[in-house]
Amino acid sequence: MFLKRVLTILIFFFYLCSYAQDEIVANEYFKNGEFEKALSSYKRLFKDKPNNTNYLLKIVEIEQELELYKEAEQRLIKALETNKSPNLLVELGYNYQLQKDTINANKNYQKAIATLEQRPTNAYSIGRVFQNHSLLEEAIQAYTKAMQLQPSLNFNLQLARIYGEQSNIEKMFDSYLSFISANPTYLDTIKRYISEFITEDSDNEGNIILRKTLLKKIQQNPDLMWNEMLSWLFIQQKDYNKAFAQEKAIYKRQQESLDRVIELGFIAKNNKDYEMAISIFEYVVETSQEISTKLEAQLKIIELKTEIALPKDYNDIEKSYTSILEQYGKTPQTLNIQKSYAHFLAFYLEQPEEAISILKNTLKYNIPEIYLAEVKLELGDILVFQEKFNQALIYYTQIQRNLKNSPISQEARFRVAKASYYKGDFKWAESQLKILKASTSQLTANDALDLKLLISDNRAEDSTQTALKKYAKADLLAFQNKNKPAIAILNDILKAHKTEVIVPQALLKQAELFEKEHDYDSAKANYLRIIKDFKDSILLDNALYNLAELLNNTYNQPEEAKPYYETILFDHPDSIFYVEARKKFRKLRGDDIN
Structure with missing residues (x-):
């Protein structure tokens, strides 16, 4: 009895395998354009399984x-006659359409649509x-x-998606927005879809249509989601002032959190719109009721002002620091x-002893080790x-010892290597940099690799390392914010x-310093020389x-x-700049975003 059952299972298994093989063969014939053979194969399959609609439709196709x-x-x-599926009515209508019989085609399409009355x-x-x-x-x-x-x-x-295929952008946007109105959790997904039809150019047709559609939505139904979408659109256009207006409107109605406003400030900062970022963080200072948020915003304002300051502005910046510390005290x-x-x-003010005194005082605070490591x-x-350098190594080594294998420990090891360099x-x-090549922090690993290559390439070429010593000195001067002596x-x-x-390395470093000094013509000349x-x-x-x-x-x-x-796209596909270069090249070329 057992043997008979096993035999039955094996026969059934081999039957399934054989059947599956026949279907694979039929599909291969179809894919290769051997339609007569495919038709014969699918007819045999359909004969064995007459209720298999997939085989039926494949034969029809x-x-x-x-x-x-x-x-x-x-x-x-x-x-x-036996299968009342409305899908078959559509297929029949399409078959008539292929014969140019539009009357019977439309007749069957409408029959299929009419079935929605009973089953939407x-x-x-x-x-x-x-x-x-x-x-x-x-x-x-x-x-x-x-x-x-x-309606559900x-x-x-x-x-x-259909309107997108038809290039009916207005109806497409309206449909996407109607979808997220009922499904707000899909907001980020819909943003991704919409982003294919807009650009950084506010005069782009897609941008104009989306802006008008959103403004209409706000008038019809003042849901904050539309303000959020409008703010997002303005951010894509790098129009941070208009995005800020939307974020303020959202905050005034919600009165919950300034997180979105703060995030916008960082976006503006990262895109080097420093004046706008300063305005945004000033609003946070004025509006927030939380001291920690006020302090962080005030700090960002000072750092942003430092970023764009001239030496004549440094005294005012120092007053801003001292004013905050007088108001809130020197505390954790x-x-x-x-x-x-x-x-x-x-x-900036070249007062390192006073700076060290401030920092050493903070080491007395009873705070987590990670914060002390940042001070060190x-x-x-x-x-x-x-x-x-030797005194600096003491602090870097303490971080490595107290917070082993953490990102800040990896960074401290990199600073040890940099100080030695x-x-x-x-x-x-070089020995420290070899260890860091496998760093868990990608940024640290990349920096370590760059510095290791600089050292190893030049040590191999020049046993006295004369040029490398000069370059390290210039690098140190650049670190000390002394750009002109470094140049x-x-x-x-x-x-x-x-x-x-070392020549191309020197040209590149010098060009970057020229840019910091706003000597753009000299920077351009250096870049061109490397390229040539x-x-x-x-x-x-x-x-x-x-x-x-x-x-x-x-x-x-x-x-x-x-x-x-x-050139980066075609000649340097492994470059770390490849993704950004591709995005910017396509924008400049005016590619159809669709």
């Missing part, structure tokens, strides 16, 4: 490919079949009618402000600024070491991208920038 429309018509009519949910399948045959108007009719008959149904997502609550103030004193990192940096101990620096040393390298591997004379350098993509950015953003010469972005 093949007969249509072979222009056997009458055979397909009879097959569908016969199937409809049929629209899921009917609409999909219409779409599969590019019968977009009929699909719209089916989805729209179903929603009218049963929501086919706005399907409608939006103002730790970030004290740390930032110490950095400003050392690196700043202390180490200021000691490096003073060229007290600054003082000319290249062998020890002078790099100039000496370029004159005295014309054929060495050092085509095999690993820094070539840096020069290409930096030059493209300089031309595009500073010189406002997008056409001149375009070929440099393009």
Whole structure:
């Protein structure tokens, strides 16, 4: 009995395998355009399983490919005698349409749509079949009618996609917005879909239509979601002032959290719209009832003002720091402000001893080790600024010992290597950098790799490391915020070491410092020299991208920038700048966002 059962199972298993194999063969014939063979194979399969609608439709599709429309018509009519599926009515109508019989085609389409009167949910399948045959108007009719008959149904997502195919952007946006009105959790998904039809250009047709659609929604139904969407649109356009107006309107109605306003401030800052970012953080200071939020916003304002300040403005910035510390005191609550103030004193006012005194006082606070580590990192940096490298190493090493394997520990190890490099101990620096190549922090790993390559390449070429020592000195001066002396040393390298591997590195570093000093013509000349004379350098993509950015953003010469972005796309697909270069090149080329 057991043996008989096993035998039965095996026979059934082999039957299934054989049947599956036959279906694979039939499908391969179809994919390869061998329609007669495919038709014969699918007919055999359908004969064994006459209720399999997929086989029926595949046979119909093949007969249509072979222009056997009458055979397909009879097959569908016969199937409809037993199978009342409205999908078959659509298929029959499409078969008539292929024969240019639009009267019978439309007659069957309408029959299929009429079944929605009894079952509106049929629209899921009917609409999909219409779409599969590019019968977009009929699909719209089916989805729209179903929603009218049963308002709980929501086919706005399907409608939006159809309107997108028809390039009816206004109806597409309206459908997307209607969909998220009922399904707000899909807001981010819908933003992604909509983003394909808008650009950074506020005069782009898609941007104009979306703005008008949202304003209409706000008038008809003042839901804050529409304000959020409008703010998002303005952010895409980098119109942070208008986005700020929307965020203030949202906050005034909700009175819940300033998080969205703060996030906008950071977006403006990251896009270098410093004046707007300052205005946004000033609003946070004026509006927030939380001292910690006020303090963080005030700190951001000072740091942003420092970013754009000239030396004549430094006294006013220092007064801003001291004013806050007088108001709130030097306590753990103002730790970030004290740390930032110490950095400003050392690196901008060249008062490192006062800065160190402030930081050492904060080490007495009873606060978590991670916050103390941040203070020690700043202390180490200021000691490096003073060229007290051994004292700096004490603080960096403490961080590594107390917070092993953490990101800040990895960063501290990188600073150890950097300090060793600054003082000319290249062998020890290189040994530390080898360890950091496998850092869990990608940013630290990349920085470590760049510095390791700089050291190893130049140590291999020059046993005395004369040029590398000069470069390290220039690098230290740049770290100390002494850009002009750093530029002078790099100039000496370029004159005295014309054929060495360090030349493109010196050109790139000098160009970046020229940009900081607003000497854009000199920066441009350096980038062009790297591109022309050092085509095999690993820094070539840096020069290409930096030059493209300089031309595009500073010189406002997008056409001149375009070929440099393009070169990265075609010649440097592994570059870390590839993604940004592609995005900016497509925008400059005016690609159809669709």
